[in-house]
Amino acid sequence: MGPSGAGKSTLLNILGLLDQANSGSYQLQGEAVENLRERKRQELHKKHMGFVFQAYYLIDDLTVYENIETPLIYRKVKKAERQAKVAETLDRFNIVAKKDLFPHQLSGGQQQLVGIARAIVAQPKLLLADEPTGNLHSSQGEVIMDLFKKLHREGMTIIQVTHNEKYAHYGSRIIELQDGFIRKDVALQTPASTYSKQPQV
Amino acid sequence: MFKNYFKVAFRNLAKNRFFTLLNLLGLALGISVSLALILFVSDELSFDKYHTHAENIHRVGVIAEYDDTREKWATAPNIAGPTFKDQMPEVVEQVRFLRHGFGETAFLRVGEDNFLEPDLYWVDSTLFDVFDISLIQGDPQKALNEPNEVILSQSAAKTMFGEADPMGKSLFVDNDLELQITGIYEDFPPNSTLDAKVMGSFYSMKWATERLVWSNCSFETFLRLHPETDASDLDAKTNAILQESVKEEDRWFSMWTQPLLDVHLHSVGINDVGYSSSLGDIAQVRILGVLALSILLLACFNYINMTTARSRQRFREVGINKTLGASSGQMAIRFFLETGILVAASFIAGLLLLRMGTPYFESLTGRPLMYSKLASLPWMGALIGLWGLITFGAGLYPALMLSSFAPKNLLQPANKGFTGRQFFRHALVALQFVVCMALIVGALVFNRQLQYISKKKLGFEPEQVVAINTFAAEETSQIEGLMRTYESRPDVLSLCRAQGYPGIGVSGYSMTKPGQDNIVTEVNSNHVTPGFETVLGLKFLAGTTLPEKQPEDTTVQVVMNKTGVEFLGWTPEEAIGKSPPNMYRDPTTIVGVVEDFHFESLHNPIKTYVFNNGNNFGWTPYLLVKLQAADLQATVAGLEDSFNGHLPKSAFELVFVDDHTARLYESEQRLSRIVWIFTILAIIISCLGLFGLAAFTAERRTKEIGIRKVLGASTEGLVGLLAKEFLRPVIIAVLIASPLAWMGMRTWLDNFAYRIDLNWMFFLIAGLLATLIAFLTVSFQSFRAARANPADSLRNE
Incomplete structure (x- = not known):
């Protein structure tokens, strides 16, 4: 959590291997990644990360089914397997009936559901969410947060940027940033996650 | 993916x-x-490549030099080809083309039918050894071996004979020469520089076959070289032979050669471009x-x-x-x-x-x-x-x-x-x-x-002037009869006979400055009959037009243009009665001076031009007629009727002089x-x-x-x-x-x-x-x- 300009999104970019830190170190599963080559970083990004955005960022020209399928294509998953995985995910998120619709035909909450389905279809270990409920009204937001809780219980690490105090408490640890520094770091329960980090932004 | x-x-x-x-x-x-x-x-780049020997064929031409001009011609003397073949071991074969009547339209007659053929050539029998020409009928070993033989393109044969078999039939040229058809060849492809429709045997032109001279450069000549020959010194070798064969004082030109594959695109700037009508420009x-x-x-x-x-x-x-x-x-x-x-x-x-x-x-x-x-x-x-x-x-x-x-x-x-x-x-x-x-x-x-260009005052009036070809007349009296008929027509303003008209070439002579024999200029000389000045609408600066010629008069009277008189250093008035130095062999007198006019395209500056009436210049194939017609079509039809009446064995060919000058651009x-x-x-x-x-x-x-x-x-x-x-x-x-x-x-x-x-x-x-x-x-x-x-x-x- 933190006010605008605190460095939340930048931190998310660095954690997601989309950007590099000016200083400090970043270990992912015990491996220092800050000095890796571009190609290797991309590999790790592909292998471990899923992204969820405030503005959903679905691809307008693709249907729900195709949106969810896209990450699998970039991971060179075979067609039959792709179909199985997408079908399973659709089923799990209860959006089978919407699979042939285009993003603009969905409500905001439904779009974000698809966004999350797309982020996790390749079974990442780390889900990075940038204000995923920012554009949603509260009942939709709660649906999303419940989903996150469920995913977390199944073993996925989720890092969420949020302004919402209530949604922040769905997590197991709250880090408050201000002007690039950690102001507060509260563990709510015993962390179940396996990663470690010392962010110094 | x-x-x-x-x-x-x-x-x-x-x-x-x-x-x-x-x-x-x-x-x-x-x-x-x-x-x-x-x-x-x-398509332009593919020209002439279809010949088997294309890479080894070279065209021989001459560079004619005067003091103030240097002209490149694509044609050579009739002796050049045979001489080079004799004296240069790398020349496998040579072939010469002579355009009928130096470029005049030929009048062909088959039975009672008359045809106009602008593309009639007289060609050596070695044609088939140099170029790829496939005979549909006839034998390439024999087709052009004898005088008075002719081969026709397929399309020409079709025009003249329809479905009938033309082989062995007779063809009359200009009501004079009888040729026998000995072959039919496939039409040239569109990307061919050679485009003759009718080719007669070279031997039919007795004067060209028997009198081999270095002076008349009218023959388009091609040499076929051995495949391994280095052609880069071809110019030097041909010039060496020329220098041995012709004394320096008689040598007014040098030789030059051009690969066949360059002919189509690289012939711009050649003054006499040879015989093709489809030249490109690189x-x-x-x-x-x-x-x-x-x-x-x-x-x-x-x-x-x-x-x-x-x-x-x-x-x-x-x-x-x-x-x-x-x-x-x-x-x-x-x-x-x-x-x-x-x-x-x-x-x-x-x-x-x-x-x-x-x-x-x-x-x-x-x-x-x-x-x-x-x-x-x-x-x-x-x-x-x-x-x-x-x-x-x-x-x-x-x-x-x-x-x-x-x-x-x-x-x-x-x-x-x-x-x-x-x-x-x-x-x-x-x-x-x-x-x-x-x-x-x-x-x-x-x-x-x-x-x-289209608005520029040309110095003469080409509107409603027509040139009628009377080349095939059997007797001069026929032309005179035709002229009298034309003169009586109300829509004919005036007429004359002429060797040429502005826009087409006439004879080339030269003259020198008075007292300075080494300063030479080129002269365009046109043999005409009186009346030309009204036909062409020329403006006199001094003197009068040419007098009617008396048979016993041995002097040549000329009307010269202003540029010529200026070269001689005279005013128009001074020039009257004087003689231009070193021009004709006969004594020559200037009787009139006309304002300059554009006898060539506006690409070229005006040069010296004279109209003469000399008895030794008998060549007047054209009848120039100035019309004054309200209904041009009816007038032309009337002219054709009278023409066919007086010259029944000729085909009627009429050119509007202003159309012709427009075509120069x-x-x-x-x-x-x-x-x-x-x-x-x-x-x-x-x-x-x-x-x-x-x-x-x-x-x-x-x-x-x-x-x-x-x-x-x-x-x-x-x-x-x-x-x-x-x-x-x-x-x-x-x-x-x-x-x-x-x-x-x-x-x-x-x-x-x-x-x-x-x-x-x-x-x-x-x-x-x-x-x-x-x-x-x-x-x-x-x-x-x-x-x-x-x-x-x-x-x-």
Whole structure:
């Protein structure tokens, strides 16, 4: 959590291997990644990360089914397997009936559901969410947060940027940033996650 | 994976229908004209290659030198070919062509039918050993071995004999010579320099066969060399033989040779171009090539501009895909694929356009367009290659630029570097308008110069003057009878007999300055009968016209033009009664001086010209008639009737002298038309691009426009604001293009001895035109954006 300009999104970019830190170190599963080559970083990004955005960022020209399928294509998953995985995910998120619709035909909450389905279809270990409920009204937001809780219980690490105090408490640890520094770091329960980090932004 | 790429590409193209259509249209136009030009150029380059020995055939010509001129002729003396074959071991064979009557139309008669044949040649029997000519009937070993034998092209045979078998039949030439048909050959292909329809055996021309001399250079001569011969010293060797054979004081020319494969495209600048009627011009081929390339580039620029203009939308897509795991390379491939699909669609549309425009294009170039060639395998390969090239050229920058978008900016929207890209797009717009501007100047200058030519006072009056060929008359009395009939017609103003008329060549002589035998000038000499001055409408500066000739009079009277008299250093009055030094063998007296007139095209400065009445110059094949007809068609029909009455065994051939002089500028007129078409195309393509860019800018700046309107900006002010963004590159383009166009036009105008001045008005008009067109294109979109209700645009965020 933190006010605008605190460095939340930048931190998310660095954690997601989309950007590099000016200083400090970043270990992912015990491996220092800050000095890796571009190609290797991309590999790790592909292998471990899923992204969820405030503005959903679905691809307008693709249907729900195709949106969810896209990450699998970039991971060179075979067609039959792709179909199985997408079908399973659709089923799990209860959006089978919407699979042939285009993003603009969905409500905001439904779009974000698809966004999350797309982020996790390749079974990442780390889900990075940038204000995923920012554009949603509260009942939709709660649906999303419940989903996150469920995913977390199944073993996925989720890092969420949020302004919402209530949604922040769905997590197991709250880090408050201000002007690039950690102001507060509260563990709510015993962390179940396996990663470690010392962010110094 | 590619299936997915295809799907995305198609949906993207379909979603942005407006931009896709603009791109498609621009590319299709560019592709269709470039294909047409590539076909044309490849046809020009293919000339004469079909001969088996093409690479080893060389044409022998002479360079005639006077003190003030140096003329290149493509023809040589009749002795040259046989001598070179004898004395040069590398010459395998030689063949000579003599055009019938030195270029006069031949009158052929088969039974009772008369035919006019401008392309009758007298040819050595070795023809078949040098060139590939396939006889459908007859034996190449025998066909032209004897005097009075002739072979016909298939089409000529069909015209003269229809379905009947012509072999062994008789053919009369000019009611004089009887030839026997000994062969029928396949028509020459359209890309052949040789284009004779009828070829008689060389031996039929007794004078040319038996009297071998170095003085008469009327024979187009080809040598076939051994395949391993190095042809680079051919000029030196032939000149060495010439120097041995002819004494220095009699040697008024030197030899030069030209490879057969150069004849079609590299014969510009040869004064006597030889016998082909289908000569090309490498400069024109180059200009067309450059034009084709420019149009293609313009279309590619459009694509680049319109694709990168939409980069904001595309960046988002790239960012999302990258967070989903796509690499830059994969994204670049996707964009290339999209470009490739669009270019392929443009090819299909372009080929359709080409198909529809074929007749028009053919009339522009005056040559058949080998559209069907495109279906052959090598051309298919070339088309695919071109597709790849355009895809690469148009797609490279957008693909690299769009795919390089870093996904981190998705979360932190910032538009760093945007001004740089803006600059790049404006630079492309500027480049497009450099081309447009240069073309507009070119089109304007071409137009003015051609107008100048058609309006220029020629110094004589060619209107309603006709030249009737009486070459085949059996008796002079027939011509005299015809003249009396013509004279009695009310629609005939005056008439005379003449060797030639302005626009066609006459005899070449020379004369020297009085007292200075070493200063020589060329003289064009035309043998005429009195009356020529009224027929041609010449203006006398001094003296009178030629007197009626008495048979016992041995002096030659001449009427000379002003340039000639000036060369001699006399005023027109002084010249009367004097004799031009070293001109004719007979004593010569100047009886009149006329104002200069353009007897050649305006490419050439006026030289000395004389009309003579000497008894020893009996060659007057033409009847020149000045008409005064209200109904030209009826008059011409009347002239033909009387002609057929007096000369029943001749065919009627009539030329309007003004038509003939206009035809001297055919190639310029053609080039001018082509440049117009290209100018219009270039403007259309550039405007398509500008239109798209303006549409995009208007869209991008909707919010800004909304804010400005809320703050009180007027519609006109906003249109100006939006238009300004595009006018700057256009104005810069005008400034860059002007000096380039100036240099180009200077060079082109240098081809004319008489030309317009290049003044700043051309550039001002072209600049204003380009700017106006750009402004109109842009303001349509700007106006729409500026008129929009700000409440709508501001709510949109």
